[in-house]
Amino acid sequence: MAADRTTSAEKAPDVHARQIAGLDALELGGAAGRPAGRLWSGVWGRLWPMLLAAGIVLALWQGVVWSGRWPEYVFAGPAETFGTLGERLSTPEYWQAVAVTMRRAVTGFAVSVLAGLVVGALVSRVRVLRAAFGSLITGLQTMPSIAWFPLAILLFGLTESAITFVVILGAAPSIANGLIAGVDYTPPILLRAGHVLGFRRLRLYLHVILPASLPSFLAGLKQGWAFAWRSLMAGELVVIIAHQSSLGERLYYDRELADSAGLLATMIVILVIGIGIDLLFETADGALRRRWGLRQARD
Amino acid sequence: MTAPLTERTAGETGDDQPSVLLDGVSKTYGQGRNAVPALDDVSLSVRRGEFVSLLGASGCGKSTLLSLVAGLDRPTAGRIDTRGGKIAMMFQEPALFPWLTVSANVEMALRVRGVARKERRARAAELLEIVHLGGFGARRPHELSGGMRQRVSLARALAQEADVLLMDEPFGALDAMTRDLLHDELERIWRERGLSVLFVTHNVREAVRLGDRVVLLSSRPGRVAEDFPVGIGRPRVIDSPAVAGLASTVTERLRQEVLRHGR
Ligand SMILES: Nc1ncnc2c1ncn2[C@@H]1O[C@H](COP(=O)(O)OP(=O)(O)OP(=O)(O)O)[C@@H](O)[C@H]1O
Numbered sequence: 236m237a238a239d240r241t242t243s244a245e246k247a248p249d250v251h252a253r254q255i256a257g258l259d260a261l262e263l264g265g266a267a268g269r270p271a272g273r274l275w276s277g278v279w280g281r282l283w284p285m286l287l288a289a290g291i292v293l294a295l296w297q298g299v300v301w302s303g304r305w306p307e308y309v310f311a312g313p314a315e316t317f318g319t320l321g322e323r324l325s326t327p328e329y330w331q332a333v334a335v336t337m338r339r340a341v342t343g344f345a346v347s348v349l350a351g352l353v354v355g356a357l358v359s360r361v362r363v364l365r366a367a368f369g370s371l372i373t374g375l376q377t378m379p380s381i382a383w384f385p386l387a388i389l390l391f392g393l394t395e396s397a398i399t400f401v402v403i404l405g406a407a408p409s410i411a412n413g414l415i416a417g418v419d420y421t422p423p424i425l426l427r428a429g430h431v432l433g434f435r436r437l438r439l440y441l442h443v444i445l446p447a448s449l450p451s452f453l454a455g456l457k458q459g460w461a462f463a464w465r466s467l468m469a470g471e472l473v474v475i476i477a478h479q480s481s482l483g484e485r486l487y488y489d490r491e492l493a494d495s496a497g498l499l500a501t502m503i504v505i506l507v508i509g510i511g512i513d514l515l516f517e518t519a520d521g522a523l524r525r526r527w528g529l530r531q532a533r534d
Numbered sequence: 535m536t537a538p539l540t541e542r543t544a545g546e547t548g549d550d551q552p553s554v555l556l557d558g559v560s561k562t563y564g565q566g567r568n569a570v571p572a573l574d575d576v577s578l579s580v581r582r583g584e585f586v587s588l589l590g591a592s593g594c595g596k597s598t599l600l601s602l603v604a605g606l607d608r609p610t611a612g613r614i615d616t617r618g619g620k621i622a623m624m625f626q627e628p629a630l631f632p633w634l635t636v637s638a639n640v641e642m643a644l645r646v647r648g649v650a651r652k653e654r655r656a657r658a659a660e661l662l663e664i665v666h667l668g669g670f671g672a673r674r675p676h677e678l679s680g681g682m683r684q685r686v687s688l689a690r691a692l693a694q695e696a697d698v699l700l701m702d703e704p705f706g707a708l709d710a711m712t713r714d715l716l717h718d719e720l721e722r723i724w725r726e727r728g729l730s731v732l733f734v735t736h737n738v739r740e741a742v743r744l745g746d747r748v749v750l751l752s753s754r755p756g757r758v759a760e761d762f763p764v765g766i767g768r769p770r771v772i773d774s775p776a777v778a779g780l781a782s783t784v785t786e787r788l789r790q791e792v793l794r795h796g797r
């Protein structure tokens with residue numbers, strides 16, 4: 236018994252440290268580094284379902300064309316459409332139209348982010364504003380953006396400002412809402428931890444609440460982008476500005492000229508840009524989840 | 535300021551000076567017919583440098599008591615005096631910030647005081663060394679095991695350089711072996727730093743293993759049922775006959791408390 240007591244009482248510190256290190260190593264055992272080649276298999280794993288889906292859509296498309304429901308000059312097939320797409324992509328004018336649309340999208344979205352941040356921050360922090368505008372912002376999200384155009388055109392005429400106005404109204408509420416939801420759902424335990432550490436009011440907001448709402452904010456950005464892109468396309472179809480070709484304007488004239496292949500080609504471009512940017516958001520979201528440990532090892 | 539403070543004579547050692555004093559503290563959640571009395575007339579003091587274990591059945595108001603002392607909530611009645619001392623708290627969960635690295639989590643406690651970045655780094659590294667996590671500063675909390683996260687949480691609490699450390703069942707979710715090792719660590723750190731600790735648990739042996747006193751709370755509403763002094767020399771071993779003996783006495787008393795509610 237005496238011997239027993241001395242061994243435990245005189246547990247040398249480094250033995251203690253080693254014992255702890257040993258337990259730690261055991262507990263971390265499962266979390267070995269990712270095997271090499273994982274990146275490529277990850278990319279391929281995501282790529283092939285997309286290719287498969289594209290293949291099925293093309294087959295269906297060709298099938299409908301062959302069925303003869305519509306004459307070929309009204310509904311062009313894939314081969315003709317991609318031919319036209321190739322031709323258009325080889326002209327600088329078409330790239331200029333894409334550039335104009337992208338410029339509008341980026342500026343409109345940037346302003347939306349700014350507006351969404353400011354409004355979201357104010358509404359989530361100031362109780363009176365919250366009561367007044369909280370449900371209004373949610374309500375704005377349900378408003379179809381095309382319904383804003385008559386007003387926008389009255390206010391700004393047939394100008395780019397009218398389009399930007401509607402893009403912002405389409406995107407900003409989602410972005411603000413993402414931030415507000417993130418603030419609302421900040422885990423109480425983190426708030427308490429921040430409070431105990433000595434963070435109060437604005438500092439608590441900046442150092443704890445805002446970072447904690449990042450995932451929700453990112454989801455809001457993603458949704459905001461989708462709304463911005465839709466509003467922009469609607470706007471470019473409605474507001475045709477002379478000497479400034481854009482993707483929406485191309486769609487409009489292709490329909491006027493009954494250029495079925497050109498119309499479908501432009502639609503493909505619009506779809507691809509939308510998907511591409513959505514993938515960017517998805518990647519950012521995935522990276523965030525990995526950093527925060529919100530994602531399972533295998534999914 | 536208050537009566538006990540003026541009574542103290544100048545030459546007295548700080549040993550029996552309370553660093554936490556609860557005087558007739560009550561806490562009721564809600565109002566009217568839905569009111570839940572969580573604590574009722576609790577008086578308790580923790581002397582400077584003392585380690586007090588707070589024991590009680592589930593739902594008896596232990597967490598409530600710590601929240602009140604930490605200033606996260608206000609008592610309905612009574613007075614809490616922490617003598618202006620700084621208070622650190624460890625929660626039942628690690629409560630680490632997932633967007634920060636382990637080191638940055640520890641640094642949060644220093645950041646709030648405006649410590650410069652370089653010094654923060656160095657201090658955090660030191661503290662992580664103390665909890666035997668020297669090489670893990672760059673990791674993310676989710677990459678660590680539960681026990682390691684609780685140690686990060688302990689390092690963060692230590693970084694506050696508080697006078698009082700409140701701990702709410704910090705080791706409840708850990709396996710026995712890790713817990714025993716953390717008991718040794720905690721005891722060592724407590725002694726080196728002269729902390730006053732209020733340690734909540736519902737593991738009786740843990741309470742006896744660590745505490746200078748074991749305070750037993752009764753349930754519904756929470757009151758101090760009994761205050762056991764622990765006269766066992768340190769270092770203690772959780773499985774030693776002395777600890778087990780006192781633990782069975784305390785358990786018996788706790789059982790009576792619980793039985794009172796069975797009828
Ligand atoms: N925010 C709250 N609102 C209403 N009732 C609450 C609240 N927090 C705690 N209570 C009630 O107060 C009582 C004490 O709760 P408390 O969490 O302090 O218990 P505890 O001793 O820490 O329990 P455990 O051992 O399970 O952690 C419980 O009956 C609980 O239901």
Ligand SMILES: [Mg+2]
Binds near residue numbers: 596598
């Ligand atoms: Mg509790």
